[in-house]
Structure formats: structure tokens, C-alpha cells
Amino acid sequence: MDATDAIPAVRLDGVSKQFADSYAVHDLDLDIEAGHFFSLLGPSGCGKTTSLRMIGGFTDPTEGSVLLAGEDVTGLPPNKRNVNTVFQSYALFDHLSIADNIAFGLKRKGVDRAETHKRVAEMLDLVQLGGLADRMPRTLSGGQRQRVALARALVNRPAVLLLDEPLAALDLKLRRQMQVELKQIQREVGITFVFVTHDQDEALTMSDRIAVLNAGRVEQCGTPEDIYEHPASRFVASFMGTSNLMTGTYRAGEVALDQGPALPVGRRSGITDGTAVSVSVRPEKIWLSDFEQDMPVLSGVIRETVYSGPTTTYLIEIAPGVTLSVLEQNTARARMEDRWSGGETVEFGWRPEHCLVLA
Numbered sequence: 001m002d003a004t005d006a007i008p009a010v011r012l013d014g015v016s017k018q019f020a021d022s023y024a025v026h027d028l029d030l031d032i033e034a035g036h037f038f039s040l041l042g043p044s045g046c047g048k049t050t051s052l053r054m055i056g057g058f059t060d061p062t063e064g065s066v067l068l069a070g071e072d073v074t075g076l077p078p079n080k081r082n083v084n085t086v087f088q089s090y091a092l093f094d095h096l097s098i099a100d101n102i103a104f105g106l107k108r109k110g111v112d113r114a115e116t117h118k119r120v121a122e123m124l125d126l127v128q129l130g131g132l133a134d135r136m137p138r139t140l141s142g143g144q145r146q147r148v149a150l151a152r153a154l155v156n157r158p159a160v161l162l163l164d165e166p167l168a169a170l171d172l173k174l175r176r177q178m179q180v181e182l183k184q185i186q187r188e189v190g191i192t193f194v195f196v197t198h199d200q201d202e203a204l205t206m207s208d209r210i211a212v213l214n215a216g217r218v219e220q221c222g223t224p225e226d227i228y229e230h231p232a233s234r235f236v237a238s239f240m241g242t243s244n245l246m247t248g249t250y251r252a253g254e255v256a257l258d259q260g261p262a263l264p265v266g267r268r269s270g271i272t273d274g275t276a277v278s279v280s281v282r283p284e285k286i287w288l289s290d291f292e293q294d295m296p297v298l299s300g301v302i303r304e305t306v307y308s309g310p311t312t313t314y315l316i317e318i319a320p321g322v323t324l325s326v327l328e329q330n331t332a333r334a335r336m337e338d339r340w341s342g343g344e345t346v347e348f349g350w351r352p353e354h355c356l357v358l359a
């Protein structure tokens with residue numbers, strides 16, 4: 001690797017944004033590697049849009065600096081940054097054809113007709129709208145309009161593309177399809193994407209790396225697997241899907257629940273006996289049968305069974321008022337007659353390393 005490879009496409013260095021007396025973003029340090037699909041993930045109001053606007057130059061930070069490919073661009077207007085943005089409300093020009101919508105930025109830059117024509121055709125192919133060049137925007141579906149917006153933002157070949165919840169307005173099935181397409185497009189063009197979403201599944205399936213934001217701060221930054229399998233905090237564990245969060249006291253490889261049994265947990269350095277902790281075990285990491293040798297096994301009562309096609313979720317009461325959610329795959333080998341209907345006492349267990357002790 002030579003030195004230039006190491007320069008991140010985007011660097012936020014101690015960036016804060018204060019509105020009146022509150023911080024929308026607080027002391028953000030973030031490096032985004034060139035060519036990555038990077039997501040900013042977090043609940044509504046956590047500062048995702050404000051962060052994106054500071055990268056794009058639509059909002060100035062109150063403290064800190066924004067660097068693009070190593071160059072300090074803090075204070076520069078959007079058109080002086082090699083960055084484009086796709087907003088959630090993807091306003092197209094209704095009086096212009098699809099091709100002219102896409103060509104708009106190139107015309108303003110004075111790119112000649114032949115080159116414009118070639119690039120627009122490339123973009124139409126990229127977003128799979130090849131036959132629709134002459135159609136007007138109002139004749140397109142929501143998904144097609146979103147693709148035009150994407151093509152229009154990519155045609156200038158920016159170094160970085162910023163996307164603020166671009167799929168939020170689409171229905172679930174179309175959104176899933178567009179997630180796959182968008183990721184393919186990103187790989188094909190190799191441009192750094194900074195993608196904002198509040199949807200954890202979306203971030204997990206699309207990203208090379210994810211920064212989880214909470215109240216203007218980064219809670220954790222890592223690969224989808226890091227974030228899901230090794231959440232760094234209670235907030236991250238609970239935000240990323242169902243996590244069976246409980247509280248108790250750590251003692252010698254176990255956590256004695258405040259109300260309930262002692263749970264086998266994974267190692268965690270820096271925690272001494274007697275410390276009050278949170279623990280989390282994912283529903284799909286809990287075993288209900290065929291236990292491994294030496295696997296610690298506990299028992300509980302099935303309180304609810306929720307069948308959802310490929311999976312069934314059981315709610316198991318392990319102590320008065322303490323329930324665990326357990327997910328089972330309904331595979332070809334699973335026998336439906338072995339399913340519980342409720343009220344049965346069952347055994348369950350997990351590998352200790354799958355029960356995480358959280359800060």
C-alpha cells in the first residue's frame with residue numbers, strides 16, 4: 001500500500017454542529033475509506049442528516065474540520081466540493097425528459113454534445129432505464145424516479161456520493177430490490193457512497209462499514225458483522241434487531257440476573273466480580289435441542305409461539321417476568337409436529353461467547 005491509498009475519501013475531524021444551545025452533532029471523528037459503501041445509521045434526530053450536510057457543504061460545522069481526499073474543505077460551498085447528493089425527496093425537473101434530467105449538470109459544466117450523449121447513455125444503462133430516455137418524469141414509478149435521481153447525481157463522476165434515506169419513500173418489496181441494485185451500482189462505479197438510514201437491516205445488507213450514531217455521537221463504527229455480533233454498547237445491541245437485554249451482576253464467567261437464574265456469558269476483559277452489567281443474547285443464538293457437549297442448559301416455560309413462515313419465534317419465560325425471544329428456522333429438517341404450542345417446560349442453552357456482557 002502506498003501513502004495515497006491511506007488517505008480517506010472523507011475525514012471528519014472533531015466536527016460539531018450546535019443549534020442554539022443544543023448539539024445536533026458532537027465531536028465527530030470519522031474516516032471513510034475511498035470506494036467504500038459507508039452508512040450512517042441511527043434513530044430519527046441523532047444527527048445523520050446534519051453530518052451529511054456538513055460533508056456536502058450545505059451546513060458549516062461550528063467546530064472541527066471536513067477533509068475530502070486529504071484536502072480541508074471546511075467552509076467551501078457545495079459546488080466547490082467533488083461531491084454530489086441524492087436527497088430523499090428526489091425532485092426531478094418535470095418539464096425535462098429523463099435524458100435531459102440526467103444531462104442537466106453536464107450542460108451546466110459545458111460538456112459537449114457528443115460526450116454528454118455518451119455519458120447519459122452509460123448512466124441510463126447503469127440504472128437499467130435504457131429504453132426510457134425520452135419519457136417524462138411523471139410517467140415513471142417511484143423506483144424509476146429514484147434511479148433517474150441516482151443517474152443524475154453520478155453522471156458528473158463525483159468522488160463521493162451522499163445519499164440521505166433515498167429509499168425511505170418506497171414500499172418494502174421495492175426497497176429491498178433497490179438495496180441490492182444500489183449496492184451493485186456502487187461496486188460497478190467504485191465511487192465512495194455515504195448512505196444515511198434509520199433502518200438497521202438496510203445498513204447491514206448494503207454497507208462495507210457502518211457508524212451507529214446516538215444523540216450526535218458515534219456509538220460504534222465497524223463492519224456489519226462487528227456491529228451485529230459484537231455491539232459495543234447497550235444502545236447498539238438494542239438498536240440492531242432483537243437482543244434479549246437483561247441486567248445482573250457479573251461473577252466468575254456468569255451473570256446472576258437481578259431477577260432470575262445465572263447465565264453463562266462470554267469473557268470480557270476489565271470487568272471484575274460484583275460489577276452490575278447488561279447482557280445480551282440474540283434470539284437465533286439460542287438452542288432448543290441437540291445441545292453441544294458441555295453446553296450449559298437452563299429451563300423455562302414457552303409463553304408464546306409466533307409462526308412467521310421461514311422462522312418461528314418462541315417467548316420463553318425463564319423467571320417471573322423475564323422472557324427470552326428464541327428464533328428457530330423452519331428448515332426442511334425441522335419437524336412441524338415437534339413445535340411447541342405454549343405452556344410446555346423446555347430446555348435451552350447457548351455457547352457462552354454468544355451471551356455478551358455490555359458496558
Ligand SMILES: Nc1ncnc2c1ncn2[C@@H]1O[C@H](COP(=O)(O)OP(=O)(O)O)[C@@H](O)[C@H]1O
Nearest residue numbers: 019023024042043044045046047048049050051
Ligand atoms: N436547522 C436546524 N435548526 C435547529 N435544529 C436543527 C436543525 N437541523 C437539525 N436540527 C436538530 O438537530 C438534531 C439532529 O437532526 P438531524 O441531523 O436532522 O437528524 P436525523 O437526520 O438523524 O434524523 C435534531 O434534534 C434536530 O431537531
Ligand SMILES: [Mg+2]
Nearest residue numbers: 045048049050
Ligand atoms: Mg435525517
